[in-house]
Amino acid sequence: MSASPRAPARYLPGAARRLLVLITLLPLATGLAIGVASAEPPPAVAHLSAADARRSGVSVALLPHDLPGARLLTVALPAASTGTRLLAAAPDGSSAALAASPFSTDGELTIAAADGAQLRVRLPGVSGAGFAPEGDRLAVIDGAGSVWLVDARSGESRRVADGPFVGSPSFETDGSLLVLAASSFEAPYRSQPVLVAIADGTVTPISDDELVYAVFPLADGARALVVHEPGGTLVKRLSGTDSSIVAELGPDATGVTVSTDGMRVAFQRGEGGVFLIDRPGAPPHRVGDGSDPTLSPDGNLLLVRRGASTTLFSADGSVVAEYEGTAAFIGCVGGCLP
Amino acid sequence: MTRRLRDMIGSVLLLVALALLGAGAAAAADDYTLPFYDPAVTLSYGVDRDRLLNRQLDWTGQVWNDGQLHYGRVYDQHTGIDYPMPLLSDLAAARDGTVIDREGGFGTQQFGSFGNFLLVEHPDGKRTLYYHLASTADGGLAASIGQSVVAGQRIGRSGCSGTCYGAHLHFELRVWNATTRTWNFTDPMAERRWTTWPGRVPFLATYLRENNAGTEVVGRSKTITHWVEFRNAGGRTWRSTGLPGRLALATWKPAYHSSPFRAADWSAAWLATMVDSATVAPDGTGRFTFGIRGGPVPGSYVETFNLLAQDLRWFDHARLGSFYVPIVVTNVTQ
Numbered sequence: 224m225s226a227s228p229r230a231p232a233r234y235l236p237g238a239a240r241r242l243l244v245l246i247t248l249l250p251l252a253t254g255l256a257i258g259v260a261s262a263e264p265p266p267a268v269a270h271l272s273a274a275d276a277r278r279s280g281v282s283v284a285l286l287p288h289d290l291p292g293a294r295l296l297t298v299a300l301p302a303a304s305t306g307t308r309l310l311a312a313a314p315d316g317s318s319a320a321l322a323a324s325p326f327s328t329d330g331e332l333t334i335a336a337a338d339g340a341q342l343r344v345r346l347p348g349v350s351g352a353g354f355a356p357e358g359d360r361l362a363v364i365d366g367a368g369s370v371w372l373v374d375a376r377s378g379e380s381r382r383v384a385d386g387p388f389v390g391s392p393s394f395e396t397d398g399s400l401l402v403l404a405a406s407s408f409e410a411p412y413r414s415q416p417v418l419v420a421i422a423d424g425t426v427t428p429i430s431d432d433e434l435v436y437a438v439f440p441l442a443d444g445a446r447a448l449v450v451h452e453p454g455g456t457l458v459k460r461l462s463g464t465d466s467s468i469v470a471e472l473g474p475d476a477t478g479v480t481v482s483t484d485g486m487r488v489a490f491q492r493g494e495g496g497v498f499l500i501d502r503p504g505a506p507p508h509r510v511g512d513g514s515d516p517t518l519s520p521d522g523n524l525l526l527v528r529r530g531a532s533t534t535l536f537s538a539d540g541s542v543v544a545e546y547e548g549t550a551a552f553i554g555c556v557g558g559c560l561p
Numbered sequence: 562m563t564r565r566l567r568d569m570i571g572s573v574l575l576l577v578a579l580a581l582l583g584a585g586a587a588a589a590a591d592d593y594t595l596p597f598y599d600p601a602v603t604l605s606y607g608v609d610r611d612r613l614l615n616r617q618l619d620w621t622g623q624v625w626n627d628g629q630l631h632y633g634r635v636y637d638q639h640t641g642i643d644y645p646m647p648l649l650s651d652l653a654a655a656r657d658g659t660v661i662d663r664e665g666g667f668g669t670q671q672f673g674s675f676g677n678f679l680l681v682e683h684p685d686g687k688r689t690l691y692y693h694l695a696s697t698a699d700g701g702l703a704a705s706i707g708q709s710v711v712a713g714q715r716i717g718r719s720g721c722s723g724t725c726y727g728a729h730l731h732f733e734l735r736v737w738n739a740t741t742r743t744w745n746f747t748d749p750m751a752e753r754r755w756t757t758w759p760g761r762v763p764f765l766a767t768y769l770r771e772n773n774a775g776t777e778v779v780g781r782s783k784t785i786t787h788w789v790e791f792r793n794a795g796g797r798t799w800r801s802t803g804l805p806g807r808l809a810l811a812t813w814k815p816a817y818h819s820s821p822f823r824a825a826d827w828s829a830a831w832l833a834t835m836v837d838s839a840t841v842a843p844d845g846t847g848r849f850t851f852g853i854r855g856g857p858v859p860g861s862y863v864e865t866f867n868l869l870a871q872d873l874r875w876f877d878h879a880r881l882g883s884f885y886v887p888i889v890v891t892n893v894t895q
Contacts, residue, residue: 350674350724367614367628367638385614387638389674403674406746407640409724410692410731411675413744436675453662453706475666475697477675493666494698514668 266345266371268378273339283335287316287553290543293519295526295535297550298335307333310351311391312551313358318375319551320352320361332363334375342378346371351391353400362392362400368408370400370419384424389414393440398422401446403435416448416461430461439481442520447481458488469503478515482522487538489516489525497527501538510540519552526550591754593655594712594763594796595644596691596732597719598874602646602762605632605729608748609639620750640746641690641733648728649695650719653763653874654710655732658683663706665697667722676723677701679716688744692731695720711805713763713797714873757843761796764870768882769846777886779855780893784824787886788837788850791868794880799841805872808836810849813867813878822864822888824852833866855890862888 276282284299296312298319310320310332321333330347348366354375355361361373368387373380383400387408392400399418404426405411416438418427434451441447445462447469456476458469470488472479476498478491488500489510497516498507510516513527513534524543525536533550535543595602611618615628619635630636648669662680667673677694679702695701695718704716721728734754735744749755769790779785789810793799799808812818812831819830827833834851841847853864865885868876878884 369614405674406744407733408638409643410641410678410690410733412678412680412690412692412733412735414675451664456666475664477666491666493696494668 266380269343271341276339276341285319285337292521293524293552294554295550296553297546299548309549311353312553313354314356314553315358316553317358322349344378353391353393355394364388383421384419441485442483447485449479460485470500480516480518482518483520487518487522489518510536593754594756595760596653596655598651598762600762600765602644604642605645606636606639606643607750609635609637610748620748641731643729643731645729646719651715652691652717654712654714654716655689656683656712658710660704660706660708663702665702669695669699669720671722688735690733693720693722693725756796763795763797764874764876765795766791766868766876766881767794776889777853778889779853780891781855784852784854787853788848790846790848793841793843793845796843799836799847801835801839807871809869809871810834810866811869814865820864821857822853824854826852857890859890859892
């Protein structure tokens, strides 16, 4: 039925008129809410000098180690910091980003400097972080899945994009962040690698894969994707729009890490230990017990967490060193690409 | 007609229309049941039906503009329903379907961006996601890819893998959006997708009555008839035929033991009978009639029974009132 010219809007029944007003006002109210959200105050920052940190019993000691072909940063946490996790280390070893236990209520990102000073940034539930190549900024993902840019020296932060995002962001040479955009922060059944423009938060997908667990920049400009598929986990090489399978890891493979040349892959299989694939097509061989493997940039060394300590393996599976606490490779990991 | 009268009629018509819409929503019932067995489990956070950051729309229709957690209702950007439960609690398929994806490599309590899950596709084209499961090593996944599962079948165990702050199941209903060509979450609570309202666990019963709640006396080698009635307090309709799932009364303590009281009408030495009616809907009463034969030597005995969704799941015997039949076998033979 077409509208009757005899029934102009002013003769609408009162209830319908009220509904019309509501419909008109709702987008306005929503817009206001978004405006308020975007005008939120920046996260608070607390500065602790090295002396303050010592007095409070929260000192974090960063110690660099020069190894053949790699540099390592060991991070000694205070005894009372159960559950504190090392998220990322600056490429020059000058600082490290730490998150409180996910079960604590303080909800802070800690940026610990090599001189003992600390920044405590009020960003609850931080799940991942990555430093810029210069070590002066870092990108972090908060407990709501938003990605933030944080000044590593002042702690000043701004939200780059809402997300939800998951995983650990890395800086690209074009001024964007490489991160995973997820369907859900809590239960991401869908997660795709995207580039997020730091300037305006624009999100650009780079792959059609449905469920990507991790993405690693490779030295030649390509990227390695760790992709979950119903039959198991794959490592794919993505160069532009060309995609090829590097390794098929089978079911229950997690904690996958790829060397920056894209040749070596290490992973964890359930509680069955850590495995290493030496080259594309080679079968995996078991390195030993442990979890959370990390390959050095050249792929010749492997860090594996074993309880409260970290073990350094060579590619042939022999133990090179044991470290108390957590450790991370520094130098040209991810962000230091040409 | 005065303007005031027109306004009143308009308001009444609008209210009637809204009431009809509301009634339609309340009456809508789909074929999903709660994805676990413990009826004491209740949701902690439901779906946020609004996609705006810091604005939450819960399953009751209430809106918050605060981005805060609202226990029993919603948290911001939540795509499923969280059900807190002890670690390694059994989980059930919410509906018949086929397992199309799974992950079990993460530790049962391994915190991180990703966790263990099962994804089941249903005949109605929807999918259900069961997230934060225990690891494969801990029995978190009891169904393999391509396996058909029936509603109420045990498919895994709860855990706390992924972004998890306490053991719970994240249950998500996903629908295909043909326009965007993506799978999107939807809210089974707001859409009344359960077989009952509120939703129920698949298998649950309460004891009602027996023809003889006292001691049955039976002569040696003689058979008497006994019946017991239970209320279907779960979400799935009981049926007397078809495997898996037909509703049986079977021996208990220990399960499947051979009963010395097996009568000629028993299907097996452990299987006293199926439910008498072809079907018993939720809230209906199911009667189980079976013979008791004075098989053993004269004396006093107790035979214990439990309900069984055959090849699927034993019922919680305690919630049946720990059903048993005291039996005295006498020397009377005629």
